Structures are given as structure tokens and as C-alpha cells.
Amino acid sequence: MNLLLPNAHALAVLLLVLLALVLFSRDRIPLETSSLVVLAVLAVGFELFPYTGPDGRELNSVDFFQGFGHQALIAVSSLMILGQGLIRSGALEPVGRLLAASWRRSPSLSLLLTLVICATLSAFINNTPIVVMLLPILIGVALRTGTSPSSMLLPVGLISIIGGMSTTIGTSTNLLVVGVAFDMGVAQFQMFDFIVPAMIASVVALLYLWLIAPRLIPERQVPLQSSVQRLYTAQIRLEQHSAATGKTLADAIEACDGKLKVEKIQRGPGVFVTPLPDVKLKAGDRITTTNTRDNLREFAHLLGGKLYSGDVEVDDSHPLEALNQQIAEVAITPTSRLLGVRIGQARLLSRFGLRLLALHRVSSGTDNSRATGLDNTVLRSGDVLLVQSTPNKLGVLKEGSDFLVLDGSVNLPKTTKAPIALAIMASVIVVAALGILPIAISAVFGVLALLVTRCLTWKEAMSALSIQVVMIIVASLALGMALMRTGGADWLAQVFLAASFGVPGFVILGGLMLAMAALTNVVSNNAAAVIGTPIAISLAQQLMLPAEPFVLAVLFGANLSFATPMAYQTNLLVMNAGGYKFNDFVRVGLPLLFLLWLVLTATLTYAYRI
Structure with a gap:
């Protein structure tokens, strides 16, 4: 195959895509900052160097900001708020109580029940609040039974991602892929159009996470409390002969190597002096500070004062106490x-x-x-x-x-608004599933209903939104548009075909899904999905095959974010809560990734006769 270089604008966009992927994989750079950089470079670049496509349509710089009004972003944001409404109102409280009670009877069957419920809920609700709800329950089980939570938390975190693959609203990734594909002329996917291959994969994953994964995970503990000293608040009383008497507060802090953090200075009953650096310390002053036992004693020694807890001098008979702490x-x-x-x-x-x-x-x-x-x-x-x-x-x-x-307590909210929030969420899902309204519109009405019925306040609704998610979606949509309109997606599809020349269509399909899976474990899954969708559609067109299975290959591949803790936000939450190491995700997640890749490739190949 004779492969020509793309035009200058397409080449520039491809280089920007590479830069974006590098930025998105850097922990030190906030994701929202990287997204804004991508948006700004695209807008400025196409403003200074206008582009007109072969069809005569000009690609304007303002076009890249259309993502802020894209139906996928509206749906994602609305569904985040709806999920927050379920948690805040206590609509999921019965589920939490059921799981907490079941773990006391049969831990093995309870793990299976937890995985099933988590996967089911994640098909319709953002999985982050579900994982947040389940973590204290599972940690509480571990504390009561004296076992490590590591055998439970990771399987639950991973099944929540897999459950989200089942419907168009399960994850923001699904909504983005479906939305971008529709923008490119692919028939609109309905809510349950790909539930069969997703369910087959979910059953396989469920068995793996229930029976095999717990045996692969070493026992882990978060090593914090065992090696950290408690803090105590005390007063250092200066005497006439104290080394700090007559000196400034700055001198006293310097004498303590800068470690002394002064909260207040008491100079007589009910008299307090503002702890400014130039304040001169006097005999009788009481300096209030908080630190460890050893440091407090050291400060008192360096300043030549006596250590008091309340009105009692600290000694062997009256040790420091952290009351009600x-x-x-x-x-x-x-x-x-x-x-x-x-x-x-x-x-x-x-x-x-x-x-x-x-x-x-x-x-x-x-x-x-x-x-x-x-x-x-x-x-x-x-x-x-x-x-x-x-x-x-x-x-x-x-x-x-x-x-x-993470104290292991089960403190789930329970309000009279719970049935209302549950009914609103169910109505949103049913209306969208029946095709009466698009999910973006039904979800917006659902948010309005939550606010009108006071299941949520505006402050609570806004707290459910993530600026990171919003910015990465807008930047990804802008990159996807630039790839499509400049021909960069077609060129990448040709490169993919040239590399796989002569192989059957199902091998190309599997290769595309595996490439998306590899990408999503390094960078944002939303970015991988939006960049991969136009390439998938171009691949299908050049192979003269239906676009749907290739779009689904991108959708499923971008959801296979199991192999690294950075691949998905709940992975990080679970990792730190369970004390996991990076290798634990590789040990459990990588086999799961390849297992589901094989199952989903075979299922799509059979379903679409590729």
C-alpha cells in the first residue's frame, strides 16, 4: 500500500495528539491544565493558519469550543449530579445495609453479592459514588473480622468499571464514543444495544474477580498509623530566667529550628497577644502549640520554660493527654x-x-x-x-x-427524599431507554426534578461536577474534530491497515481494541475513546465493513482500564484505601484485560459476522 504523508494541518494535529497524550500521562501536571493547553493551541493554531477541507468547509478556531455544549458533556454532567442525588438522599442506603449485614454471615457469598450489585448499579450510575459508598462497608468488615481488606477492595473497584461498559450511560467514555460516532453519521446507539457482549464479558469477569483475583493479591496494609505519633496541644510557660524571656517570638522560633508553630500567646488571665514575629516575650507568658510529645519537651527545654497541659505541669505523674481526640x-x-x-x-x-x-x-x-x-x-x-x-x-x-x-463505620445517609430521588433516576433511565427523549435531555430534566423536590441543593449539585472530567471531555472532542476534519483520522486508519495488510477483519478489530486498552491504561480513557472513534469509523469505511463493531471495539477497549492504578480515578481511591502496590494492579488487572479482550473480540466478531 502506497502511504503518503498527510497534509500540513493534519500532521500538526497528529503531533498535538502525541503531545496531549504525553501531557495527560504526567501526574505532576493537572489534567485540566493539560486540557486547556490543548484547547488553546488548537484555537490559536487554526486562527493563525486557517484550514479549508476538500469539501470547501472552513475549520474555524471557535469550532473547537463546541464541546462545552456537546450532548455527551451535558449528559455526563447531569448523570454525575443524579448519582450525587442518590447518595445524598440515601436512596442507596438499603443496598449498603444489605451488604453490611450479609458480610457477617457468609464472606465468600457476600463478595459475590457485592460484585453483582456493584456491577449492576455501575451500569446506570457513575461508579465513583458507588465505590465511595462501598469502601467503608468493606473496610468495616475487615476490621471486625481481623482480616486485610486487600482481597475485597480491588475486585470491587474493577467490577465497577466493567459494569459501566454495559449501557450507553454507564460511563462518560460510553457517552463520548456514542456521541462522536453519531456526529460522524453512525446510527445512534440506544441504551441497551451492546448489553449482550458486555454481559457476557461481565459474567467472565465476575467469576475471575470472585474466585481467582483474591488469591492473586498479597495481604496489604496501609502502613500509616503504626509509625506516626499522636499530636498534643500544650503550653510552654516562660519564667524570669527562661532563655526566651526578653527575646522576640521570631528568635524563639529560630531557637527551635523553625519547628515551633505558635497558636496563641497568653499574657495573664484572659489576655492574649497576637503571635507576631516581633512580639517580645515576657516572664509568665504561656505559648500554646501543638506537636508530638518529644518535640514539645524539646521546645520547652530550648526555650527554658515549663510544659503545661491545662493548669497542670507535665511530668511523670501528669503526662500529656489528647482528650477527645x-x-x-x-x-x-x-x-x-x-x-x-x-x-x-x-x-x-x-x-x-x-x-x-x-x-x-x-x-x-x-x-x-x-x-x-x-x-x-x-x-x-x-x-x-x-x-x-x-x-x-x-x-x-x-x-x-x-x-x-476510612474508619470502617457504616454511616449511610437516610432521608425522606430517598424514594423521590430513586423515582427520578428510574424515570430518567426508562425515558431514555424507550427512546422518548435523548439521555442528555432526560438527565437534565432529572437534575431539575432533584432541585425542585429539594433532594439536592445547588451547592451539593455543583460539588458533584469535576472540572477535570469537563475539561478532558472538551479537549478530547476538540482533538477528535481536528483529526476528522483535517484527514488525520483517515491517515492513521491507512497506517493501521498498512501494518495489518492481508489479515482478516476480526484481527484488525481485535488489534484496534487492544490498542485502545493499552492507551487507556496510560492516559485518560476519555481521550483514548474520542481519538480512537474517528479512526475506527475510517477503518471500517476503508475495509467496507459495518462501523458499529469497530466503534464498540473502541468503547470496550477504552473501558479496559485495569492494569494500572492511574488508568481510572476509582483505581487510585481503591489503591490507597487498600494499601495496594502498583504491581498488584498489574498482577490482577493485566490477565483480566487480556481475558476480556479475547471474549469481547470473539463476541463482536460473531455478532457482526466479520
Whole structure:
């Protein structure tokens, strides 16, 4: 096959696609920032160098912003809010109670029941809130039985992704592939059009995750609490002869190597001095600070003062106590307002009543350094923070969406609005499934119904949206449009055909799905899906085969995000909560990926007679 180079605009877009894939795979660069870079480069590039296609249509720079109004993005955003409505109203509370009770009777059968329920719910609801709901239940089971949660959390996290493959609304990836394919002239996929191959794959995955996967996972524990010291609040009282008396607060902090964090200075009954650096310390001053036992004693020694807890001097008979305080692990959720915020700017103590002890993260392992050394760390989804707080403050956290408290308690919401939220969600699904309204429109009406019936407030609805998801979808749609309109997709399809010249169509189909699976485990699955869809349709046209199986190959391949923890946001959440290592995902996820690839390729080949 004589393969010519693409035109200059197509070549530039292909290079930008490569750059985008590199940016999307970089942990240090926020996904939303990478997406905005792609959008800006596309818009500026085509504004400075206009392009007119062979059909005479000009590709304008403003066309790349159409993704903000694309039906797929509207549907994805609306479904996120609908899922939040189910969680907030307690509509899924009976499911959580059922699973929590069943685990006490038969753990093995309960794992199967949990996998089935999780897969079923994920076919209609975004899997993130489902995983967030199930994690405390499963951790609670592990704590009560004295076992490691590692044999349960990873299978549940992976089955939630697989369940989402079954319907057009199961994941944002599905909605994007279906939407882009429809834009390119492929017949609109209805909600259950590909449920048969997805169900066959789900059954195979279910058996694997139930019977085999738990035996492949080593016992893991999150090594935070065992090696971190509790924090105590105390006062250092200065005497006439103390080394810090007569010196400034800045001098006192310097004498403690900068580790002393002064909360307040008490100068007599009811008299407090603002702790500014130039304040001169006097005899009788009480400096309030919070730190570990050893550090507090060291500070008192360096400043020449005495350590007090309340009105009692600290000694062997009166040790330091952290009254009404407990240590807990909290995970940053994918919808948290703290995503992308530096720990030093998160105001964990003033906003949430949390004192940070340590951080556990996928890329850096366990970081048990003091919180003062973590101020510049940017928080990411799935980060597990070891914190100290009061039971009341932790109870408030459980009702919000910023943190997932990993204390093993089952604290599911239950409100009178639960039946209403459930009815609204069911109506959205039924109306879309029957073809009465497109899912984008029915989901928007569903969101309106949640707000009107006060199942959700506007603040709660907006907290369900993820700027990362919105920006990656818009940027991916823009890249897909540029690939289609400039001929870049056709050229990539020709390269694919040239590399597989002479092989049967089903081999090309399987190769496309495997390529998407490899891509989705490195970069965003939404980006892989939108970039792969125009290539799949062009492949089908050049092979003179139906486009549907090739579109589904992209859809399924982009959902096979099992082999790395970075492949999907719930993977990171599960990884840190369960104390998994990177190799655990490879050990369990890679065989599952190849197993489902074979099943889905065979199923699509048989169904479409390729």
C-alpha cells in the first residue's frame, strides 16, 4: 500500500495528539491544565493558519469550543449530579445495609453479592459514588473480622468499571464514543444495544474477580498509623530566667529550628497577644502549640520554660493527654474541593478541624514526615491523609463529599427524599431507554426534578461536577474534530491497515481494541475513546465493513482500564484505601484485560459476522 504523508494541518494535529497524550500521562501536571493547553493551541493554531477541507468547509478556531455544549458533556454532567442525588438522599442506603449485614454471615457469598450489585448499579450510575459508598462497608468488615481488606477492595473497584461498559450511560467514555460516532453519521446507539457482549464479558469477569483475583493479591496494609505519633496541644510557660524571656517570638522560633508553630500567646488571665514575629516575650507568658510529645519537651527545654497541659505541669505523674481526640485515615475523593490545592493552603485545621499527621500516596509510597514538610504537596484524588480530630468533626466529614473517612463505620445517609430521588433516576433511565427523549435531555430534566423536590441543593449539585472530567471531555472532542476534519483520522486508519495488510477483519478489530486498552491504561480513557472513534469509523469505511463493531471495539477497549492504578480515578481511591502496590494492579488487572479482550473480540466478531 502506497502511504503518503498527510497534509500540513493534519500532521500538526497528529503531533498535538502525541503531545496531549504525553501531557495527560504526567501526574505532576493537572489534567485540566493539560486540557486547556490543548484547547488553546488548537484555537490559536487554526486562527493563525486557517484550514479549508476538500469539501470547501472552513475549520474555524471557535469550532473547537463546541464541546462545552456537546450532548455527551451535558449528559455526563447531569448523570454525575443524579448519582450525587442518590447518595445524598440515601436512596442507596438499603443496598449498603444489605451488604453490611450479609458480610457477617457468609464472606465468600457476600463478595459475590457485592460484585453483582456493584456491577449492576455501575451500569446506570457513575461508579465513583458507588465505590465511595462501598469502601467503608468493606473496610468495616475487615476490621471486625481481623482480616486485610486487600482481597475485597480491588475486585470491587474493577467490577465497577466493567459494569459501566454495559449501557450507553454507564460511563462518560460510553457517552463520548456514542456521541462522536453519531456526529460522524453512525446510527445512534440506544441504551441497551451492546448489553449482550458486555454481559457476557461481565459474567467472565465476575467469576475471575470472585474466585481467582483474591488469591492473586498479597495481604496489604496501609502502613500509616503504626509509625506516626499522636499530636498534643500544650503550653510552654516562660519564667524570669527562661532563655526566651526578653527575646522576640521570631528568635524563639529560630531557637527551635523553625519547628515551633505558635497558636496563641497568653499574657495573664484572659489576655492574649497576637503571635507576631516581633512580639517580645515576657516572664509568665504561656505559648500554646501543638506537636508530638518529644518535640514539645524539646521546645520547652530550648526555650527554658515549663510544659503545661491545662493548669497542670507535665511530668511523670501528669503526662500529656489528647482528650477527645482520635486518629483516622481520610481519602481525598474525586469530587473533593481540595483537588489541586496545596496542603499548606488547604486550611485543614480551620476548615475541617483536622491536624495532618502523614500522607500516603501512590507515586511516593508512604510519607510519614511531619505536616510542616508537606505544605507544598498538591492534593490528588485517592490521597490518604492520616489525621487527628474529634469524633464530632469526623462525623461531619462523613456527611460531606470532600473526604472519605476510612474508619470502617457504616454511616449511610437516610432521608425522606430517598424514594423521590430513586423515582427520578428510574424515570430518567426508562425515558431514555424507550427512546422518548435523548439521555442528555432526560438527565437534565432529572437534575431539575432533584432541585425542585429539594433532594439536592445547588451547592451539593455543583460539588458533584469535576472540572477535570469537563475539561478532558472538551479537549478530547476538540482533538477528535481536528483529526476528522483535517484527514488525520483517515491517515492513521491507512497506517493501521498498512501494518495489518492481508489479515482478516476480526484481527484488525481485535488489534484496534487492544490498542485502545493499552492507551487507556496510560492516559485518560476519555481521550483514548474520542481519538480512537474517528479512526475506527475510517477503518471500517476503508475495509467496507459495518462501523458499529469497530466503534464498540473502541468503547470496550477504552473501558479496559485495569492494569494500572492511574488508568481510572476509582483505581487510585481503591489503591490507597487498600494499601495496594502498583504491581498488584498489574498482577490482577493485566490477565483480566487480556481475558476480556479475547471474549469481547470473539463476541463482536460473531455478532457482526466479520
